[in-house]
Amino acid sequence: MSPSSKAPHGQSPLRTVQVLGGGNAGSSAHVRSLAEGLVARGVRVTVCAPTEADRAYDFTGAGAAHVHVPRSSDPASVAALRTVCTDADLVHAHGLHASFRAALALSGRPTPLVVTWHNRAEAEGARAHLLRLLERRVARASTVLLGTTSDLVDRARRTGARDARLAAVSLPRRDRPADGDDPDPLRPKTRAELGATGRPLLVAVGSLDRRRGYDVLLDAAARWRDLDPVPLVVVAGEGPLRPVLQRRIEEEELPVRLIGLREDATDLLAAADLALLPSRREARSVLAQEALHARVPLVATRVGGIPDLVGDAAELVPPDDPVALAAAVTRLLADPERREDLRDRGTRQAATWPTEDETVAQVLSVYDELTQPRPLA
Numbered sequence: 001m002s003p004s005s006k007a008p009h010g011q012s013p014l015r016t017v018q019v020l021g022g023g024n025a026g027s028s029a030h031v032r033s034l035a036e037g038l039v040a041r042g043v044r045v046t047v048c049a050p051t052e053a054d055r056a057y058d059f060t061g062a063g064a065a066h067v068h069v070p071r072s073s074d075p076a077s078v079a080a081l082r083t084v085c086t087d088a089d090l091v092h093a094h095g096l097h098a099s100f101r102a103a104l105a106l107s108g109r110p111t112p113l114v115v116t117w118h119n120r121a122e123a124e125g126a127r128a129h130l131l132r133l134l135e136r137r138v139a140r141a142s143t144v145l146l147g148t149t150s151d152l153v154d155r156a157r158r159t160g161a162r163d164a165r166l167a168a169v170s171l172p173r174r175d176r177p178a179d180g181d182d183p184d185p186l187r188p189k190t191r192a193e194l195g196a197t198g199r200p201l202l203v204a205v206g207s208l209d210r211r212r213g214y215d216v217l218l219d220a221a222a223r224w225r226d227l228d229p230v231p232l233v234v235v236a237g238e239g240p241l242r243p244v245l246q247r248r249i250e251e252e253e254l255p256v257r258l259i260g261l262r263e264d265a266t267d268l269l270a271a272a273d274l275a276l277l278p279s280r281r282e283a284r285s286v287l288a289q290e291a292l293h294a295r296v297p298l299v300a301t302r303v304g305g306i307p308d309l310v311g312d313a314a315e316l317v318p319p320d321d322p323v324a325l326a327a328a329v330t331r332l333l334a335d336p337e338r339r340e341d342l343r344d345r346g347t348r349q350a351a352t353w354p355t356e357d358e359t360v361a362q363v364l365s366v367y368d369e370l371t372q373p374r375p376l377a
Contacts, residue, residue: 013042014371017085018064019093019102020049021071026286027094027118030169030359032057037360039063043367048084073101081105089371090114092363096121100134103141112370114363115142116167117152119283120304135159144366148284149305168354168362171289190264190271194257199229200333203272203296205265205287206279208239208258213278213301218245219322220278221254224330230255231333233276236262270294273339274332280319282306288314289353292346297339299328311352313345 016038020031028049035045045064047054054066067084070077082105085091092114093102099115106113115138121131139145139161146167147153156164191201206212214235221233233256235245242258249256262268269275275291277300282288284305291298291314298314300306307316315332317324332339354362 013044014367015044015087015089016046016367017088017091018045018047018049019069019081019091019098020047020053021095021098026284027116028053028057029286030116030118031094032059032062033170033356034360034363035059035064036062037356038364041360041364043364046084046088048081069101071097073097073104077101078104085109085111090367092116092367094118096131096134096138099138099142103138106141112143113141114144114146114366114370115139116146116148116169117156117283118148118169120152120155120281132159139164143370146366149308151304152283165366168359169284170354170356170359171286171293186267187271190267194232194234194259194268194271196232196234196271200231200273201271202231202233202274202276202329203236203268204233204276204278205236205262205269205290206277207237208235208241208245210241211279211281212237212239213280213319214241214245215248216320216322216325217276217278218248218252218254218256220326220329221256222252223322223326225255227330227333231273231329232257234259234268234272236260236265236268266290266294269296272296274299274329276325276329277301277306278319278325279303279306284309289350292350295343295346297332297342298346299325299332301325309353311345311349313342313349315342 018031035047038045039062046067047059047064048067048069050071051068059066069081078101081101085105088111090112091102091106093099094116095118102113136159139156139159142161145156145161145164147156148167148169150166153164153166191197208214224231235258238261246258269290275296275298277285277287279301282304288298288300288310300314300316301319302316303319315328317328
């Protein structure tokens with residue numbers, strides 16, 4: 001048991017503040033899992049996040065205190081965060097913008113700041129320059145910076161982090177159907193509701209922005225319209241590109257449905273024949289992890305942390321290549337043996353990923369390192 005998990009007699013338990021922007025599903029789920037594990041080990045946890053994030057992820061249900069802090073770096077939000085962090089032994093911020101707010105709130109204080117980068121923030125033009133400045137400020141302000149992929153760790157070191165390490169980040173537990181003759185009784189119903197009865201169902205999940213590569217997915221979908229039966233592509237998510245994508249779908253009569261934000265994304269994925277991840281950039285993709293856990297064959301782009309995450313358990317294609325994406329999907333739909341092989345490989349690959357307990361243990365070891373008294377030389 002790590003030293004911080006149970007305070008010695010007469011000492012107060014470790015007090016941590018988790019700072020979350022609330023805009024990323026992967027980081028929000030991670031903080032929920034982390035809070036539950038830390039509380040179970042005797043650590044006092046306060047989560048600073050927008051109220052809607054607590055409603056979605058139930059940090060209070062995990063035993064943590066929740067304080068509403070808006071997704072803003074205005075003086076009032078920073079002052080509120082600074083007040084919450086007054087008695088903290090350590091502050092742990094997740095994501096670039098939350099980390100920047102935490103760095104501002106802790107300015108002039110000796111409180112250790114642990115930062116986790118779950119993915120790389122993206123922008124163009126003047127905003128891209130601003131993001132680079134924020135990355136540099138956060139990297140230099142962090143006591144320890146944890147990256148979920150080796151790419152992010154390397155980037156943190158290049159931008160000035162004193163101590164950058166690879167993070168163990170698990171996929172939070174999900175309730176899954178028990179094995180049996182009908183492992184997923186909802187599958188036929190889900191497919192029928194989506195209009196995929198008697199035809200292959202391909203599922204993608206993620207925000208509708210340029211990073212996700214859904215424009216490339218539409219180009220690929222145009223290439224498999226001549227298949228019989230025609231596969232249906234379902235994209236769960238919202239974002240700024242929805243009007244552009246929807247217009248293309250209608251004008252080109254593409255077999256694609258944009259179904260918006262869904263709370264049952266896991267059920268959608270379990271009903272799919274293939275999962276699609278056409279992103280231009282990815283870190284530790286939640287969709288990729290969910291697909292392999294659910295034994296759904298995955299076609300993904302060879303970018304960021306994806307190759308290390310999935311190993312040989314997915315079909316990988318170059319980014320921005322609709323021909324390669326369409327060809328990979330077409331081959332898999334015609335090859336049930338290869339699909340079954342990918343399912344088995346996915347199960348073995350998922351077994352190599354860190355568990356929630358291992359993730360909490362790594363984080364606790366970092367906390368202990370930064371908060372335990374050091375012996376005098």
